[in-house]
Amino acid sequence: MIKVIIIDDEKLARDIILAFLKPYQRLEVVATCENGFEGIKAIVQHQPDLVFLDVQMPKLNGFEMLELLDKLPMVIFSTAYDNFAIKAFELSAADYLLKPYSQKRFNEAVEKALHALEHQITSKNIPALLDSRRKVAPESLDRIVVRHGNKIIIIPSHTIECIEAADDYVVIHSEGRKILKQITMKYLEDSLPSAIFVRVHRSYIINIEQIDKIEAYSKDGYVALLKNGIAASVSRTGYNNLKTILNF
Amino acid sequence: MNHPITGQKIYVYFTIWALLAFAHTVVLIFQFHFNIVIALYDSIVFNFLIAGFGLTYWYVIQYLPSSYKDATSHIITHCTGVALSITIICLIQYYISIYLFDNQVYYQSFLMDTLPWRVFIGILYMTLVIVIYYQLLYSYNYREKELKAQKLQNELRQSELEMLKFQINPHFIFNSLNSISALTMTEPAQAREMIIKLADFFRSSLGTKNEELRSLAQELDQMQLYLEIEKVRFGERLRIENDIDPVCLSMTIPNMILQPIYENAIKFGIYQQINQVHLYTRCWCTEGSLKIAVTNNFEDEGAIKDGKGIGLQNIRYRLELIYGIPNLLQVEKKEQHFTAQINIPQPFRHD
Numbered sequence: 249m250i251k252v253i254i255i256d257d258e259k260l261a262r263d264i265i266l267a268f269l270k271p272y273q274r275l276e277v278v279a280t281c282e283n284g285f286e287g288i289k290a291i292v293q294h295q296p297d298l299v300f301l302d303v304q305m306p307k308l309n310g311f312e313m314l315e316l317l318d319k320l321p322m323v324i325f326s327t328a329y330d331n332f333a334i335k336a337f338e339l340s341a342a343d344y345l346l347k348p349y350s351q352k353r354f355n356e357a358v359e360k361a362l363h364a365l366e367h368q369i370t371s372k373n374i375p376a377l378l379d380s381r382r383k384v385a386p387e388s389l390d391r392i393v394v395r396h397g398n399k400i401i402i403i404p405s406h407t408i409e410c411i412e413a414a415d416d417y418v419v420i421h422s423e424g425r426k427i428l429k430q431i432t433m434k435y436l437e438d439s440l441p442s443a444i445f446v447r448v449h450r451s452y453i454i455n456i457e458q459i460d461k462i463e464a465y466s467k468d469g470y471v472a473l474l475k476n477g478i479a480a481s482v483s484r485t486g487y488n489n490l491k492t493i494l495n496f
Numbered sequence: 497m498n499h500p501i502t503g504q505k506i507y508v509y510f511t512i513w514a515l516l517a518f519a520h521t522v523v524l525i526f527q528f529h530f531n532i533v534i535a536l537y538d539s540i541v542f543n544f545l546i547a548g549f550g551l552t553y554w555y556v557i558q559y560l561p562s563s564y565k566d567a568t569s570h571i572i573t574h575c576t577g578v579a580l581s582i583t584i585i586c587l588i589q590y591y592i593s594i595y596l597f598d599n600q601v602y603y604q605s606f607l608m609d610t611l612p613w614r615v616f617i618g619i620l621y622m623t624l625v626i627v628i629y630y631q632l633l634y635s636y637n638y639r640e641k642e643l644k645a646q647k648l649q650n651e652l653r654q655s656e657l658e659m660l661k662f663q664i665n666p667h668f669i670f671n672s673l674n675s676i677s678a679l680t681m682t683e684p685a686q687a688r689e690m691i692i693k694l695a696d697f698f699r700s701s702l703g704t705k706n707e708e709l710r711s712l713a714q715e716l717d718q719m720q721l722y723l724e725i726e727k728v729r730f731g732e733r734l735r736i737e738n739d740i741d742p743v744c745l746s747m748t749i750p751n752m753i754l755q756p757i758y759e760n761a762i763k764f765g766i767y768q769q770i771n772q773v774h775l776y777t778r779c780w781c782t783e784g785s786l787k788i789a790v791t792n793n794f795e796d797e798g799a800i801k802d803g804k805g806i807g808l809q810n811i812r813y814r815l816e817l818i819y820g821i822p823n824l825l826q827v828e829k830k831e832q833h834f835t836a837q838i839n840i841p842q843p844f845r846h847d
Contacts (some may be wrong), residue, residue, distance in 0.1 A: 256588075258674075260674070260679060261671075261675070261678065263681075264677055267678070267682070305767075328671045328674060329666040329669075347673070347674035348677040461832065
């Protein structure tokens with residue numbers, strides 16, 4: 249049997265997938281989930297072969313949910329209308345269904361997924377999809393989601409004070425917390441709103457609203473003292489970036 | 497621009513010339529002791545020739561390039577035009593006089609002696625006519641320009657209002673259609689009902705014949721359709737409660753102004769939280785003002801922005817365009833409740 253999970257916040261949208269799945273005897277629906285949190289829990293618990301995933305969901309959207317998984321299942325996405333998502337799908341060649349869709353279109357997507365499963369083609373296209381999703385929507389990151397054991401932390405962008413590089417990880421400083429996430433500085437630099445966040449150093453991105461003062465540190469080195477007490481190194485390029493954005 | 501001296505104005509024009517001719521006649525009779533026939537002849541021929549030339553001179557002005565940049569070409573044209581007109585007028589008068597009064601030696605010599613005067617007065621009159629024409633042309637152009645600017649302004653306002661009015665999220669349309677698609681399999685009757693609701697909703701929101709303003713009752717009816725459709729999609733997750741003072745129902749409100757407020761409340765309520773969303777609408781009114789507040793609960797402080805969403809911006813802008821008063825929309829975030837309140841000025845009744 250092929251294990252299937254359906255994740256969509258609207259009941260009728262889940263119903264239609266269930267109805268369209270009826271002819272497929274080999275596919276067994278092991279869970280239906282109303283949101284991304286339930287989705288992660290169910291995926292971790294059941295280790296499904298195939299997931300039907302809605303892109304727009306409350307709090308944790310489909311992409312964010314996938315970012316939090318260690319092992320990616322085969323996914324068939326669905327969306328009603330999202331230019332960014334559709335562009336990302338097209339760039340990464342991931343299969344997706346545009347709501348409302350026909351049984352015929354649904355079958356095509358399922359056949360394709362089954363074919364990939366039988367030939368043990370793992371869904372390499374999902375990391376590519378997440379990458380292209382970032383590319384098509386620059387500076388649009390209004391929150392960062394992090395999984396911390398069983399807990400999922402959502403950090404709204406404007407509460408981030410600064411981000412520090414730490415090998416393969418970044419440390420996100422937000423409201424007195426330090427949160428670790430595996431992601432690149434380059435990605436965050438490109439995705440966070442550039443009107444507020446400035447890359448001041450190889451190892452630092454800071455929120456300009458959090459700057460207390462900027463002091464000279466060495467011959468061309470500066471240091472930005474933040475309201476939360478962190479002293480972030482500022483390189484010469486970083487200093488110029490700050491100069492442009494703060495107009496001094 | 498058409499000839500400015502037409503209809504009623506022609507009488508006025510010729511009356512003025514008749515008065516000038518009368519003065520001219522009086523001078524000839526009392527100052528120079530001509531008999532009345534000669535005096536009348538002289539003044540009528542001279543003044544009415546100028547009047548005729550003045551009347552037709554409009555066409556010279558009209559066919560000159562309208563830009564005032566090359567003033568020299570205008571001046572040269574008018575100098576030539578006036579000189580030519582006066583020469584022709586004097587020649588005509590001279591030849592008529594020779595033909596009619598060739599035995600009146602005194603008049604003939606008078607005619608020759610006063611030639612410089614005639615030329616001078618002729619130039620003066622023609623110049624005056626030209627100046628008046630320019631004045632009329634200028635004020636006409638100015639009015640025209642103002643009218644054009646006004647018209648453009650109106651059109652711009654109209655198109656902006658049109659654009660702001662219908663801003664329904666495509667999400668709403670496609671997700672509703674998806675819900676209908678699901679209902680056709682399990683509950684065909686409910687699917688039909690939802691199709692009709694969608695049709696009713698779009699009938700009253702699409703199309704250009706819609707009035708800018710309508711009654712609160714009509715607006716609420718349409719919003720009811722919108723919310724019922726959303727209710728089919730979200731089921732128990734959406735709870736709707738209204739508190740409406742029936743006295744306000746006949747008051748006016750801009751068409752579809754509440755839709756973006758509800759859309760925003762649902763977006764931030766439903767999409768940003770997993771709990772049930774409670775949508776509470778309150779309408780009350782005072783003399784000359786209708787107030788509507790829509791409140792929704794939300795989960796965490798961080799996710800909601802301070803009414804800076806495009807939907808709310810559009811409402812603010814639209815209300816300002818219609819009523820000319822800023823800040824008719826106010827938002828408040830308090831204890832996990834978000835409230836958008838609009839204030840609709842009402843025309844005062846004369847009864």
